Amino acid sequence: MKVVGKNVTKIDAFKLARGEPVFTDDFTRDGMLYAKVLRSPHPHARILNVDAGAALKLEGVVDVIWHRDVKPIPHTRAGQSYPEPSPYDTLILGPKARFIGDRVAVVVAESVALAEAALDKIVVEYEELPALTDMDEAFTNSEILIHEEPDPQGISEAGKTNIAARIDKEVGDVDAALKTCDLVVTRDYHLPRVQASHIEPHISIAWVDEDQRLIVRTSTQVPFHLRRMLAQILEIPEARIRVIKPRVGGGFGDKQELVVEDLVGVLALRTGRPVRLEFTREEELIAARYRHPQRITMTTGVMKDGTIVANRMYVLADTGAYGSHALTVQGNTGQKVLPMYPAANIHFKMDCVYTNNPISGAFRGYGAPQGCFALECHIDEVARELGMDRLELRLKNHIKLGDTDPLSAKLGEGKEGLVRVVNSTGLDKAIELGCEAIGWGHEKEPSATHLKRGLGMALAMQGSGIAGVDWGGATVKLNDDGSVNLAVGATDIGQGSDTVLAQMCAEELGIPYDKVIILSSDTDLTPFDVGAYASSTTYISGGAVVKAAAEVRGQLAGVLGPHWECEPDAIVFADGMATGPAGKSMTMGEVALFALYQAMIQPMATASHMSNDSPPPFAAQFAEVEVDTETGQVHVRRFVSAVDCGTPIHPIMVEGQIEGAVAQGLGYALFEEVLLDRTGRVLNPNFLDYKIASSLDVPDMVTILVETDEPTGPYGAKAAGEVPIDGPAPAIVNAICDAVGVRMYRIPATAERVWRGLKEETR
């Protein structure tokens, strides 16, 4: 292959490096207003009245809106395919505040400073209500209902309990099987609330154009879902809305959500002026979305020889005040994780409850990092109790080529799913190469007497898009000079999808990569795509690009065949040339001129692609840690990721995905946690105290790509974006246990928690 598999220059690299004005915020419109949100100081309160009189008297304050100004249309802010499997439990502005930080009113003014000044002048009359911030209490308490509205859609037990979503699915008979096992191990694992912390915050600018259409320029992962959702809640037709996604400075799932677009939309329509709303970092940490905090109970039954006979996972999760992604994230906690060990008996049960805490939602991995932590720590625990080597236990039980994923058919995205069979796997190879790279089985001497070394590992699998749900379109159009316009709905959020899709287009047409001009994610100009989530873009949107490019190639062969008096199939497109039999050849530019001016056709095609498969990428990840036995500090010395993502279309970018995921996973393992007090107030809404890894914290990383050829993927590709974030936390925590014998059932494994664990151990 000439372009696929090559480390071409990232298609947007130069403009980004030069600092060109390409992000949402690099853009302004005459007369633009600035919006700021007034947030609730109470975890649970009715908003009886909002007096904005004094705020509106400030010169330059244009408008203040609250729930009386906006029609109440229940919806979900989760950016998912319609009909969304998330409850319609949200209003643009509602009569009740459900967490400290919930929207109460919105100000628009001539400047940010004026808007902030106006917030201080708004007087709100609240009726405070009793609040639930503990998920166990929210699970059992049906006296206090967080969502008591009469007509919600899609809440599991609306009006009766605080349960937003639940799943209970079983393959085989776990209870019966456990009775036959030689050993049954049960443990609880506790997962924290963490925030994606993308560099670019949520930001949107909306205006009404000269055709009375609402234009929304926004930092999003889901432009097409946004257009549909905005049409629904603003009650204007989709035809009057255009969503434009410029360059995006990271999303990680946190932008698979309507977070600010509805407000700029409402305000632009009301004021007739452009309106901009940008979150501060504090707002990101209070009012964006978190990875769901969970408690996971694992029960595993094994035979003496290490055969896993039964596996049960119970998840209790906190979705916070609203149920965005409540069902599907928690569904993934089981679905994406338990198939790693396809026992004959598997039981997955989850309850996801509303609380008066800030909102959980989508975050890279989408439930799998929680489940993978529990399962992979648990496998180590089972091995320890069984007296079996932890690597051997994994090798004996992990999913193999040709195996059927036992849960996929029972757990789709909110409805019955499709059967998934493993058609490609490099897992064994990944384990082998990973073990070699980390020096598995070779104990190393610590560098000082108060330090102890340990090794840990974890296996992970994910999906490539949502089977039978995710799809995308691509249009390829040939120009006079042999260049092509590629228009895709797929959403580049910094991960490099524009580059990868352009590579596939060039490969399919046999033209150089720099002949592809890509345009992505503009609802007026590009075909539909579900957006950048569920690790779908390379696999799903790539499939559409390959189809469209192949169709254009066929059109060109169709006009060249008669001209060259040969079968169209006999013409080869490669190296920027079309070559026929008998020495006939033309450059692609000549072909284009011929097609456009002699044959008089526009070589052009649009194709759509979906897949009933969601082939799992696999990862085997390994950590070497050094634990300070007196301070509890954990230093990850080396981290090895061996990842099977099928064919890496752009190897360096795949490595970038993996290494970025390791950095994020490192934070999850050791120091990231949004801390709440008992009222649900965030205690650390800033980077001084919400710690994420910087380049100084990242360990020495070894990243190995294990190539396989996925038969259903474009050029054999599977996904790479999410699977590498699953393994770091369990691998690191397993390594801590290996080093000092302390099992951290709760992450992050902060120095103080490890120190406490060590003290209890010696007691």
Next chain:
Amino acid sequence: MWNLQEYRIASSPAEAVALMRKGPGKGAYIAGGTDMLLEHPACDFVVDVNNAGIGDIARTPGGDLFLGAAATLQGLVDNNFVREFAGGAISKSASQCGNRPVRSTATVGGNLCNALPSADMAPVLLALDATCYIADEDCQESLPLTDFFVGPRMTVLEDRLLVGVALPGECAGWRCAAHKLTRTAEDISLVQVAVSLGMDDGKIQEARIALGAVSPVPMRAVLAETMLAGQEITAVTPDVLRDVATIAAGECDPLDDHRASAEYRRDMVNVLTRRLITRILTDDGDNMEGGAA
């Protein structure tokens, strides 16, 4: 919201104090501004002291090391006088503050005047007997750094200006080591300990143990110091070390907060004190810089 009305630039310490007193409203001195830009303190004007002639680092003829208040932390990292003083402990502490862009802007005076219990530069300077020089409109005053901090975010300054700190020449040959315990590489300290020992004739002649982030102000563990001072080096057995460290831990008064519990902080004072003294007594002096405690 920051309601800053006026930016004043002073060309001398005396002028700075005069500009501060001129009013109207409330003023604040600004040098690097790294803390101020985060906190947006309620003030109507600021007085910039970057051109007030207080940014120099110098060695006096008597051997004292003078650090001008407006010297940047990166300046402390790079300056040869500082790198040579007490084994380079001050440079090393400065190098652990924030990251390079922050260090290139933030100043040693700002770090001290902001008076956080966790001020990165306080422990090492306390451990090396720093003296503060304070300017008024028509006079200067000096006092030990131990007397400079009054409470969290409070110093003796009021509207006067810190022009710098001086470290006595006698300390130049002391062996000094400090450690900042953090959650990540770029972080506020959970606990900081600095130890310096003046050794001669096989004896510990002088001992300083300074603690950060474990009491309302950066402090010295005076009782623990007393146990060490005058001891023969060979008499400092592991048991003695354990006692000294335990006493030091008993002297501090840490808070429970979301960064760490008081119990953990206190135990870390114990661990770090013991380790730092051990390191000073066992190292040959060459690898004092850069090694983890």
